[in-house]
Amino acid sequence: xxxxxxxxxxxxxxxxxxxxxxxxxxxxxxxxxxxxxxxxxxxxxxxxxxxxxxxxxxxxxxxxxxxxxxxxxxxxxxxxxxxxxxxxxxxxxxxxxxxxxxxxxxxxxxxxxxxxxxxxxxxxxxxxxxxxxxxxxxxxxxxxxxxxxxxxxxxxxxxxxxxxxxxxxxxxxxxxxxxxxxxxxxxxxxxxxxxxxxxxxxxxxxxxxxxxxxxxxxxxxxxxxxxxxxxxxxxxxxxxxxxxxxxxxxxxxxxxxxxxxxxxxxxxxxxxxxxxxxxxxxxxxxxxxxxxxxxxxxxxxxxxxxxxxxxxxxxxxxxxxxxxxxxxxxxxxxxxxxxxxxxxxxxxxxxxxxxxxxxxxxxxxxxxxxxxxxxxxxxxxxxxxxxxxxxxxxxxxxxxxxxxxxxxxxxxxxxxxxxxxxxxxxxxxxxxxxxxxxxxxxxxxx
Amino acid sequence: xxxxxxxxxxxxxxxxxxxxxxxxxxxxxxxxxxxxxxxxxxxxxxxxxxxxxxxxxxxxxxxxxxxxxxxxxxxxxxxxxxxxxxxxxxxxxxxxxxxxxxxxxxxxxxxxxxxxxxxxxxxxxxxxxxxxxxxxxxxxxxxxxxxxxxxxxxxxxxxxxxxxxxxxxxxxxxxxxxxxxxxxxxxxxxxxxxxxxxxxxxxxxxxxxxxxxxxxxxxxxxxxxxxxxxxxxxxxxxxxxxxxxxxxxxxxxxxxxxxxxxxxxxxxxxxxxxxxxxxxxxxxxxxxxxxxxxxxxxxxxxxxxxxxxxxxxxxxxxxxxxxxxxxxxxxxxxxxxxxxxxxxxxxxxxxxxxxxxxxxxxxxxxxxxxxxxxxxxxxxxxxxxxxxxxxxxxxxxxxxxxxxxxxxxxx
Numbered sequence: 001x002x003x004x005x006x007x008x009x010x011x012x013x014x015x016x017x018x019x020x021x022x023x024x025x026x027x028x029x030x031x032x033x034x035x036x037x038x039x040x041x042x043x044x045x046x047x048x049x050x051x052x053x054x055x056x057x058x059x060x061x062x063x064x065x066x067x068x069x070x071x072x073x074x075x076x077x078x079x080x081x082x083x084x085x086x087x088x089x090x091x092x093x094x095x096x097x098x099x100x101x102x103x104x105x106x107x108x109x110x111x112x113x114x115x116x117x118x119x120x121x122x123x124x125x126x127x128x129x130x131x132x133x134x135x136x137x138x139x140x141x142x143x144x145x146x147x148x149x150x151x152x153x154x155x156x157x158x159x160x161x162x163x164x165x166x167x168x169x170x171x172x173x174x175x176x177x178x179x180x181x182x183x184x185x186x187x188x189x190x191x192x193x194x195x196x197x198x199x200x201x202x203x204x205x206x207x208x209x210x211x212x213x214x215x216x217x218x219x220x221x222x223x224x225x226x227x228x229x230x231x232x233x234x235x236x237x238x239x240x241x242x243x244x245x246x247x248x249x250x251x252x253x254x255x256x257x258x259x260x261x262x263x264x265x266x267x268x269x270x271x272x273x274x275x276x277x278x279x280x281x282x283x284x285x286x287x288x289x290x291x292x293x294x295x296x297x298x299x300x301x302x303x304x305x306x307x308x309x310x311x312x313x314x315x316x317x318x319x320x321x322x323x324x325x326x327x328x329x330x331x332x333x334x335x336x337x338x339x340x341x342x343x344x345x346x347x348x349x350x351x352x353x354x355x356x357x358x359x360x361x362x363x364x365x366x367x368x369x370x371x372x373x374x375x376x377x378x379x380x381x382x383x384x385x386x387x388x389x390x391x392x393x394x395x396x397x398x399x400x401x402x403x404x405x406x407x408x409x410x411x412x413x414x415x416x417x418x419x420x421x422x423x424x425x426x427x428x429x430x431x432x433x434x435x436x437x438x439x440x441x442x443x444x445x446x
Numbered sequence: 447x448x449x450x451x452x453x454x455x456x457x458x459x460x461x462x463x464x465x466x467x468x469x470x471x472x473x474x475x476x477x478x479x480x481x482x483x484x485x486x487x488x489x490x491x492x493x494x495x496x497x498x499x500x501x502x503x504x505x506x507x508x509x510x511x512x513x514x515x516x517x518x519x520x521x522x523x524x525x526x527x528x529x530x531x532x533x534x535x536x537x538x539x540x541x542x543x544x545x546x547x548x549x550x551x552x553x554x555x556x557x558x559x560x561x562x563x564x565x566x567x568x569x570x571x572x573x574x575x576x577x578x579x580x581x582x583x584x585x586x587x588x589x590x591x592x593x594x595x596x597x598x599x600x601x602x603x604x605x606x607x608x609x610x611x612x613x614x615x616x617x618x619x620x621x622x623x624x625x626x627x628x629x630x631x632x633x634x635x636x637x638x639x640x641x642x643x644x645x646x647x648x649x650x651x652x653x654x655x656x657x658x659x660x661x662x663x664x665x666x667x668x669x670x671x672x673x674x675x676x677x678x679x680x681x682x683x684x685x686x687x688x689x690x691x692x693x694x695x696x697x698x699x700x701x702x703x704x705x706x707x708x709x710x711x712x713x714x715x716x717x718x719x720x721x722x723x724x725x726x727x728x729x730x731x732x733x734x735x736x737x738x739x740x741x742x743x744x745x746x747x748x749x750x751x752x753x754x755x756x757x758x759x760x761x762x763x764x765x766x767x768x769x770x771x772x773x774x775x776x777x778x779x780x781x782x783x784x785x786x787x788x789x790x791x792x793x794x795x796x797x798x799x800x801x802x803x804x805x806x807x808x809x810x811x812x813x814x815x816x817x818x819x820x821x822x823x824x825x826x827x828x829x830x831x832x833x834x835x836x837x838x839x840x841x842x843x844x845x846x847x848x849x850x851x852x853x854x855x856x857x
Contacts, residue, residue, distance in 0.1 A: 086620035182501050186523070186838070255614065256686055264509040264612045265839045409680075411687050412614025414839050415523050 059151035063140050068106070071287040075102040077397075078287075078404045085408035106280065114276035117180060124178035129274065129281035131171030136288040139164035143295045144219045146305045146388030157218040158210065161296065162203050165251055168289070169195040172260060172270050175282070179273035187269025190415060191260035194250055197422040198257075202247035204430035205240040208437035209233050209300055222304030232303040239433045241301045243426050248297060250418070252289040255407040262412055294399030295392070302395055305388030339367050491529050497521050501838070505534045509612045509842045512852030514826075516841070523837045528830050535856035543816040548574050548648060548783050551813060555803075556642040558820060559854040562601040564594050564633075565796035566854075567646040570816070572727065572792035573803040574648045577785040586650035586775040587729045592766040593633060593645065595759040596663075600629040601797035602752045602759075603677075605849050609749055610681055612846040613690055621677050625670075632662035649777035655770075667763070674756055682750075691746035695832040695844035698743060705828045709799020709821055711848055714751045715743035721795040732769075735761050745847035784811050798822055798849055818857060822850035 011019060047054050076091070076099055083090025091098030116122060139161050141151035154160050169192050176188015210216055212233060213224045225232050234241045250257040261269035271282050298304060344363025347354050354362075380386045413421070478500070483489035494500070504515035513534035519527040539558060543551040551570060558566045568590065575582060603626040607619030630640050635658040637645040645652050681687050697707075702715045712719055718739040722730040738754035740747040785807040793802035799821035808814035825848040832844050 082616065086617050087624065088620060182499065186501075190523075258614070259839075262614060262839065264614060264842050267508065408617055410615065411610060411684065411690065412839075413686055414690055414837060416837065417689065 056152060060141060063151055064137055067137055067140065067284065067288045070291050071284045072102040072106065074287045074290055074400055074404075075105065075283075077400065078407070081401065081404045082408045085405075109280035109283070110277055112276040114278060115273075117273045119180035120273065121178035121180070124174050125273075126278070128171050128175035128178060128270075129278045129285075131174060132168055133171075133281040133285045133288075135164050135167035135171060136285045136292060138167075139292055140288065140295075142218055143292065144222050144299055144304055145392050146385040149385050149389060150219060153217055153219045155215065155217045158206055158216045158221075158300075161218070162199065165202075166195070166199060168251075168285070175270040175274070179270070181273050183266045183268070183272045184270050186266045187260045187272070190266075191253065191270060193415075194253075194257065194259060194418060197419055198247045198250040198426075201243050201422060201426035201430040202251060204427070204434055205243040205247065206300055207434050208237050208240045211434075211437055211441055212236060218299050218304075222299055222306065225303040226306050229303075229308040232301065232306075234301040237301065237433065237437070239429055240437075241297075243430045243433065244301065245297060247422075247426060248293040249403070249406070250422070252293040252403070253286065254290065254293075254403050256410040256413050257418060258407075258412060259415055259418060264412075290400055290403050291396065294396045294403065297399055298392060298395040305392040307387070307391050336367065340364050343367055343370075491517075491519065491527055494519070498526055503841075504531075509846070510852075511608065511845065511850060514845075514850075514852050514855070516829075516845075518838065518841065520838065523839075525833050525836055525838060525841055528833050528841070530826060530829060532826075533856055535852050537857070539857045540816055540818060543570075544813055547811045548785075548813065551816065552646065552648075553644055555818065556644055557853055558818065558857060559796065559798065559801070559822065559851045560641060561604055561851060562597050562797045563641060563643050564590075564597040564645065565794060565801050567644065568594060569792050569794045569796075569801050569803040570805065570818075571646045571648055572794065573790045573805040574783075574785070574813075576790035576792060577788060577805060577807050578648065578779070578783060580649045580777050580779065582650055582777060583774045584729070584771050585654075585773045586777075588766050588770050589651050589655060589775060590646060591728055591730070591733070592763060592770075593636060593643075593651075595762045595766070596629050596633060598797045599756050599759050600626045600633075602756050603629075605752055605797075605846075606677065606681070606749070608849075609745075609843070609846045610687070612842040613687060615681070615684075615687070618677065618680055621680060625673055625677065628662070628666050632659050632666065635659045635662060647776065648783065649779045650775045652776075654775050663763075663767075667760075667767075670760060671757075674753075674760075678753055682753075688746060690843060691749060691847070692742075692744060694745045694836070694840055695847060696742070696744045697828060697832060701831070702743070702828075705831065706824050707799070707828065708824070709795065709797070710751050710755060711748055711799065711825055713737070713739040714747040716741040721793055721800055725793060727792070727794060733762055733765050735765075745843055748847045748849075782811055784809060793819075796821060798825065798851070798854075820854040820857065822852070822854040823857075826850045826855055 008016070008019075079101065080090045080098070091101040094100040094104050116125060142154055142157045142160055144150040144153075172191040172195075173188045176184045176186075176191070179185070209221065213221045215221065215224075221233075253260050259265075259269075261271060266272075271279055274282060340360060340363040342363070343366045344359035344361075347362050348356055348359035478492050479488075483492060498519055498521050501518040501520050502515070503518055504510040505513040510516060515531040515534065517529045517531060518525050519529075539554050542554045546554060551574075552567050555566045555570050556563045603622040607622040607626075610618035633643060633645075634640045635656065637643040637652070639645075697705075697711075697715055699715045699717055702712050703717070707715075708719065708721075716739055718737040720737045721727070722735075723737055735758045738751055738758065740751050787807055787809045789804070789806050791802065791804045793800050795801075800819065801821060802819035804815075804817040804819070805813050806815040829841075829845055829848065833841050836844070
């Protein structure tokens with residue numbers, strides 16, 4: 001055996017890993033540096049020339065990556081909230097308060113067998129989950145999260161949104177038809193009937209808002225609601241809001257309109273024959289749809305990322321150190337030690353096994369964390385997109401909670417009641433709202 | 447190389463079976479039996495008109511309440527015709543009872559209606575007592591009524607949960623399971639078992655009331671009314687629930703009587719027939735309670751009637767606790783009992799209706815013949831009458847509102 005071979009044998013496992021990784025990294029870094037030196041300029045030039053394209057690609061990637069954690073969050077939220085409504089504990093084993101359970105669910109779904117039943121129309125069967133998932137992700141692209149934080153600001157944003165929502169039904173119909181199962185077929189047909197019926201009141205209910213805002217761009221609609229709570233469109237379009245929320249619940253196939261996957265009637269509807277990650281795509285798409293439905297409701301009727309009151313955002317961190325005089329010196333010299341002692345003292349008093357110097361170390365660590373968090377937090381809050389994102393997410397998750405709440409309490413409607421409700425009540429209400437809004441605009445503008 | 451006849455292929459072959467070709471596999475999915483029609487009804491049912499198709503629902507379906515298989519003939523969402531296929535849970539209980547002695551027979555009847563087992567014991571025990579001409583001690587009768595009414599509440603609580611679950615509500619079943627679980631736990635303290643109690647004996651009951659049972663019962667009784675009311679408030683005022691259940695699966699009095707319906711399903715059509723009052727047994731004549739009845743005869747009436755019955759059961763339990771006499775809980779009987787040859791019939795009012803046993807003795811220590819009349823089987827007949835013309839979703843609601851237990855149907 002050679003010397004190299006014997007040295008290799010004597011290395012521990014971390015040593016072996018380092019012995020491979022360090023030379024490899026050095027070579028790769030050198031190669032990358034040479035590559036950048038040679039073609040870097042051209043690449044940068046290309047990116048600068050095509051900035052909108054780059055922006056679009058980056059935004060689309062971020063949106064695609066964002067769907068999975070947000071779906072995980074909503075799934076966990078649903079499990080936990082419904083458990084509390086059912087007077088049980090819900091997930092409490094994996095992670096703190098069971099919060100990692102939905103991640104484990106995702107991994108489980110990935111590892112399961114991907115089964116295609118005999119007699120299925122294989123290409124259609126395989127493509128259906130992709131269509132459903134992609135249509136959800138693509139409608140997320142126009143949702144304005146914060147000032148300047150959106151995938152693309154189309155001037156036909158709302159129209160694009162409904163078009164993409166309509167694509168979902170194609171995927172569900174594909175799944176229902178190609179599975180070669182009667183339950184799947186019934187589920188697919190139900191979803192087609194339901195989504196097409198509810199698309200009409202859904203679209204008509206926002207026409208009033210479009211008339212008021214004068215644009216279909218979601219970003220412009222949100223900008224039009226700037227100001228305080230009473231500038232939101234929900235006060236000028238209350239009927240449209242009700243119609244819109246009911247219709248969007250039906251569009252997202254949520255209880256009480258979850259007839260497409262009614263487990264007590266047609267087993268699992270269109271998803272009966274799906275397993276593994278194909279089923280996972282349907283599952284993710286459902287929860288992404290919940291997020292989208294909530295986000296759209298917030299953007300159109302509840303001011304999007306606007307705060308509900310006139311607050312001087314972004315925060316003006318107006319600190320003038322000179323005005324403190326001698327106080328500044330005292331603050332800087334006495335403040336930190338005092339804070340360290342105050343933060344460390346509880347640990348010393350509450351736990352007899354912690355010595356005083358150990359408590360001081362803990363206090364020092366805590367003080368640093370708090371100081372850095374305060375500085376960074378203030379700095380971030382001075383960006384208006386951070387504030388906007390916080391407001392948007394807060395409002396959106398209120399609606400996500402409402403969807404979960406409805407699922408916990410309401411039974412399911414019947415198919416004829418569902419269709420009758422759409423055509424006999426929602427459609428006339430949406431039309432009435434449209435005519436009244438148009439008439440009011442005509443009279444007031446004259 | 448053997449030639450294959452159509453009978454080589456099992457009627458419901460697995461799709462993974464390598465002996466079955468693809469075409470044969472695709473043909474297997476229609477639930478048409480592999481033999482020529484035997485009756486006119488079969489010929490009519492298995493002939494499809496234009497636009498109709500079969501939907502094979504069960505035996506593994508989330509909401510057929512066990513292993514019932516229903517072949518639906520549907521036109522779109524509408525159910526045109528329906529054929530229940532029974533026997534997936536058949537164990538030959540009657541025959542098993544005939545090969546066991548009188549004490550052992552009671553164990554076999556226990557799992558028939560497995561969510562109200564005490565009633566499945568009560569009826570054969572009463573029949574055997576009539577054969578033997580035994581006088582049951584009064585304390586034993588009171589304990590029987592007390593535990594029986596508790597079991598009735600548990601059964602009705604489960605019905606409420608199932609009914610709501612079949613209509614798509616997630617929460618009511620978990621709320622009503624709290625109630626049921628407390629009752630089941632206290633009966634476990636009394637009898638030693640949670641579901642299949644095996645508590646009633648010929649001539650009495652197996653063991654007196656104990657402290658744990660009484661303390662659990664007292665705790666539960668103090669909050670029972672509040673608990674039941676809160677469960678009701680979840681469903682009774684829910685617009686979606688009421689709109690789905692009202693006017694669905696209406697059966698009129700004459701038809702219900704023709705179909706031999708009993709129990710809550712008959713009382714929901716306006717006939718206040720209750721065996722506890724009509725053919726009194728045990729100590730029921732001494733107790734003060736009402737027989738609730740409703741006139742609508744639809745799913746909502748059946749649901750609301752069971753709610754009323756729960757309140758009457760609470761009244762009965764209250765009276766039992768106040769009037770409970772002292773004394774023995776078992777009559778004096780020999781270990782091996784050999785009744786004189788003869789026949790006896792005993793009917794009781796179970797949570798689902800008339801539960802009856804007809805026993806014939808030939809003088810040996812085993813019953814010569816034992817026939818069990820189960821209300822679930824009787825009520826399941828009328829599904830075929832009520833469902834056609836409704837939607838697929840209503841099939842579940844109607845089936846759930848009749849409250850059949852497949853253990854009792856298939857025996």
